[in-house]
Structure formats: C-alpha cells, structure tokens
Amino acid sequence: MRIDVLTLFPEMCEGVFSTSILGKAREKGIVSLNAVNFRDFSGNKHNSVDDTPYGGGGGMVLKPDPIFAAVEHVLGIEASPLENGSESAVPSPSSVKPRIILMCPQGKTYNQKIAEELAQEQHLIFICGHYEGYDERIREHLVTDELSIGDYVLTGGELPALTVIDSVVRLQPGALGNETSAITDSFSTGLLEYPHYTRPAEFRGWKVPDMLLSGHHANIEVWRREQALQRTLERRPDLLESAELTLKDKKTLERLKNEIKPE
Known part of the structure; x- marks a missing residue:
C-alpha cells in the first residue's frame, strides 16, 4: 500500500x-x-x-x-x-x-x-x-x-x-505482531471489545476472573462474547442495532437487559 x-x-x-x-x-x-x-x-x-x-x-x-x-x-x-x-x-x-x-x-x-x-x-x-x-x-x-x-x-x-x-x-497483513488483534478490536466485530487481564492474577486485592484462569478455551470464548455484548449494551447500545447477532447473542442480551437494575 x-x-x-x-x-x-x-x-x-x-x-x-x-x-x-x-x-x-x-x-x-x-x-x-x-x-x-x-x-x-x-x-x-x-x-x-x-x-x-x-x-x-x-x-x-x-x-x-x-x-x-x-x-x-x-x-x-x-x-x-x-x-x-x-x-x-x-x-x-x-x-x-x-x-x-x-x-x-x-x-x-x-x-x-x-x-x-x-x-x-x-x-x-x-x-x-x-x-x-x-x-x-x-x-x-x-x-x-x-x-x-x-x-x-x-x-x-x-x-x-x-x-x-x-x-x-494496522489492518495490513504483517503490520501487527499478532494477526488476530485487529480482528477482535472494538468495532471490528460490530461490538465493543471484551475486557483483558494479564499477570499478576491478583493485584491489590483485585482478582482476574476465574473463567480466564480455567484453561477451558471454549468456555472462555463464550465468556468473552457475553462480556462484549454486556459492555456494548451498557456503553454503546446504538451499535447493537447494526451488529451481526446470532440467536444465542439475542437471548444473552435479553437476559442481560433483565438483569440491569433500574436506577
């Protein structure tokens, strides 16, 4: 380019x-x-x-x-x-x-x-x-x-x-050290990105979610998708109108909406 x-x-x-x-x-x-x-x-x-x-x-x-x-x-x-x-x-x-x-x-x-x-x-x-x-x-x-x-x-x-x-x-092949980084960025999937954690597993009493320490990659992906949906719902609900959502995503969103406590 x-x-x-x-x-x-x-x-x-x-x-x-x-x-x-x-x-x-x-x-x-x-x-x-x-x-x-x-x-x-x-x-x-x-x-x-x-x-x-x-x-x-x-x-x-x-x-x-x-x-x-x-x-x-x-x-x-x-x-x-x-x-x-x-x-x-x-x-x-x-x-x-x-x-x-x-x-x-x-x-x-x-x-x-x-x-x-x-x-x-x-x-x-x-x-x-x-x-x-x-x-x-x-x-x-x-x-x-x-x-x-x-x-x-x-x-x-x-x-x-x-x-x-x-x-x-940064979207050009080879520009980023990790080729999956651009794919999972906020907005690339139509949703805001899920939260990230790294070492130490506990810092000043704040712990990394147990799911990320489980080693169960399939369950981790499910958790990350739900976190992305929740973060988008809370911060940029307008994005959900045009995001490509599966039937499972829609059911997850309905559950998350019901869990939101009215102010």
Whole structure:
C-alpha cells in the first residue's frame, strides 16, 4: 500500500510515520508513507496557496491549482500547455486508481467499516487543508471521498488524516505482531471489545476472573462474547442495532437487559 499526505506541514507527519506500528510497517515495506508539501506547487514567487474568497467573507480559501498540481505530481501525471496559457493534465499510465480523500468537517463520519474498506486499496492520497476551507472545485473534480473524524473543528487536516492512516495501516497483513488483534478490536466485530487481564492474577486485592484462569478455551470464548455484548449494551447500545447477532447473542442480551437494575 502507498499513502501520500498533501500538507503544508510535512514535519507533523514524519514523526508519526517513523514510530510505533506505522514506523515498523514502513520499515518492513508493508506500506509506503509520504508527506508532500503542496506549497512547493504554488506556481508563484510568493509560494502562496490561498486567497480571499469570492463574494467576500472572513478567512482564506485554499486555491485549486497547487492542490491539483500536487496530486498530479504524486500520480506521475505531466501537465501540457493549452492555447489559453493554462495547463491540462495528461493521464498517468498507471492502472491503480487512488482514493483521493479530503479531510473536512463536512465529510462522512469515519468508522471502522470505512477503515476496513480503505485497507483494501493500493493507493490513498489525503488532502489536509488549513484556513477557512477549500475551493469547491477541489471537492467537485478531484477528490473521491470526504471524511470527518467527528463533529468538531481542528486547526488543520493533518491530525484527522494521521488518525485514519493509523487505523488503516494496522489492518495490513504483517503490520501487527499478532494477526488476530485487529480482528477482535472494538468495532471490528460490530461490538465493543471484551475486557483483558494479564499477570499478576491478583493485584491489590483485585482478582482476574476465574473463567480466564480455567484453561477451558471454549468456555472462555463464550465468556468473552457475553462480556462484549454486556459492555456494548451498557456503553454503546446504538451499535447493537447494526451488529451481526446470532440467536444465542439475542437471548444473552435479553437476559442481560433483565438483569440491569433500574436506577
């Protein structure tokens, strides 16, 4: 997988790209991570990439030309001059069509299902903006996806993009030390994850559940499933509406609901 991040602050990305799971995946050659400063494609002596909005209003808007030029550079597309002095992009011969993702508050709310979908792609390009917003032609004629990580506003798109990238890369084969970790994560199964314990078996009087010390793996799996159902019921009951539940799961949920004491 190849991931390119178009940003005005590539130094924000490089530290994250070089550490933890992302750094190890990069070293193993599982993923190629690149930060591209689209100011380098401004095309003017002042290296400006933004301008005041037509029609007035506060703030500055990112211009389309440096963003388009940066994406075309990443794709290996050459620009040819037109009669009117502007440029037209010559399509890349590559057969891999990237997902070009705009990080913005107006985008679709990101979740684990989208992470799993993006993890199947060969090439992702993230566009990270600052200032007031983007020229609308970037949305209309360049990007394939608009994503938001929540209903709040950040200074720029770098942190959201890095969040998405981390969640996608960890799903790549070989990225995690334990291949089952991603499968059992919260949201991957449609439920919140069951609780975990490790040594010591007793800490400050708090004991590990006897079931986990029993060595009976089939019963442990049943316990973990029930714990996941209970935790989801208590903390995120909305997830149960779309979770894939077996008949046994549904019976377990009914029992758990009956056991909840009214406040």
